Structure formats: C-alpha cells, structure tokens
Amino acid sequence: MTRLDSAIRRLTAQRDLLDWATSRISPQGLVLELGLGNGRTYDHLRSRLPGREIYVFERSPAAHPDCIPPDPYLLVGDVFEALPRFIERFGSGCAALVHTDIGSGDEEANRQLARRLAPLLENLLQPGGLLLADRAFELACCKDISSETGVAEGRYFVYRR
Template sequence: MTRLDSVIRRLTAQRDLLNWATEELGPDGLVLELGLGNGRTYDHLRTKLPGREIYAFERSPAAHPDCYPPEGYLIVGDIFETLPAFIERFGRGSAALIHTDIGTGDQEANRKLALRLSPLLEALLRPGGLLIADRAFELPSCEDISSQTDVPEGRYFVYRRN
C-alpha cells in the first residue's frame, strides 16, 4: 500500500464514521471538533448537522477561509488549557459528539496525548455520547464500539459513553 492509498483509506474511514455518527446522534448536546486544522471535517459536520451548536478547538488557527466557525464557536488555545475551562462553562456531560483529530506521526507522543486527554473526554461526554477518534483511547466509562461500524478494525475509532 502506498502512502497515498493509506491517506485515502484513513480519510474514507473518517468521513464514513462522521456520516454514521451524525445519523446516530440525538437532538440534544454539543458537538465538539478537536483540531480544526484545515476545517475539512468541521465543514463536513456543519453540513450534516445544520443548526447544531458545533465548537471547534485549535491552537494555531489556519483553516480554509470558508471553514471557520461563527464568532464564539472557535476556541483558540491548547486543548489542555481550553477544555477544562470549557467544562467549567458548559458543565460535565455537555457533549453528544466529539471528533478528535489531533495526532501526529509520532506514536509515543500520540499515546501520551491520548492518556492525558482521556479524562477530559470522559468528563465532556454525556451518557450515550459518541467519541470519534483518529487513534485509540483508554476510556473506562466508555465502550469501544468501533467493531459495530463498517470501518475496518484499527483505522478509526468509536466509543460510546456508558
């Protein structure tokens, strides 16, 4: 498999899971995009979920100009500083869907990041809430339901909060 094949497979899994999640989602709860990046997945979410409150988090905003959230919905800064403040503001269990796409090619750094991020994600997700993630997380209060989707094992990950 070439690197091009690998990117295409990852992005296909990402899009398929975001589509799946937007259909699973109930009417209540915030949607959070961790890592606005180019704004591609944010654009997908806002198109699939018109009218939904979607907050995007990014430490170095540089998205496509058409893909910025409306005023007040882009939270700028390192998520390890902005997420605790967000939880204070909106309360625990305020999110129905979180998509996280903030990893790098450094697997050890990704593992540490996932460990550090896990308690924040568990605090944010409401019961039944979904986490769609570019990497595996260890979340004691969530069930790994990746195998219940059509996405091939290990390509992208889905967790549901108990």
C-alpha cells in the same frame, strides 16, 4: 499500500464515521471538533448537522477562510487549557459528539496525548454520547463500539459513553 492509498483510506473512514455518527447522535448536546486543521471534517460535520452548535478547538487556526467557525464557536488555544474551561462553563456531560483528530506522526507523543485527553473526554461526553477518534483511547466509562460501525479494525475508533 502506498502513502496515497493510506491517506485515502483514512479520509474515507473519517467521512464514513462522521456520517455514521451524525445520523445517530442525540438531538440534545453539543458537538465538539478537536483540531480544525484544514477545516475538512468541520465542514463535513456542519453540513450534516445544520443548526447544531459545533465548538471547534485549535491552537493555530490556518483553515480555508470558508471553514473558520463563527464567533464564539472557535476556541483558540491548547485543548489541555481550553477543555477544562469549557467543562467549567457548560458542565460535565455537555457533549453529544466529540471528534478528535489532533495526533501527529509521533506515536509516543500520540500515546501520551491520548492518556492526558482521556479524562477530559470522559468528563465531556453525555450518557450515550459518541467519541470519534483518530487513535485508540482507554476510557473506563465508555464502550469501544468501533466494530459496530463497519470501519476497518484499527483505522479509526468509536466509543459510546
């Protein structure tokens, strides 16, 4: 498999899972996107969830101007500083859907990031809330339901609280 094949498979899994999740989430609760990047997945989320509140977390926004979330939905800064403040503001269990895509090519850094992020994600998700993730997480209060979604094993990860 070439790097192009691998990128296409990853993006396809991302899109398919965003479609899967947005057709299943509870009508109540916030939607969170961790990592705006180019704004591709944010754009997809907002097109699938019109009228829904989508908060986006990004430390260095550089997306296409069309894909910059409106005020006050873009939270600029490190997620490890922004998420605790967000939970304080909206309360535990405020999120119906979280999509996290903030990893890098450094696998050790990704494992550490997942360990730090896990308690914040558990705090954010409402009962029945969904987490889509670019990597595996250990989440004591969530079930790994990736295999129920049709995504190829290990390509993208889905959890339900």
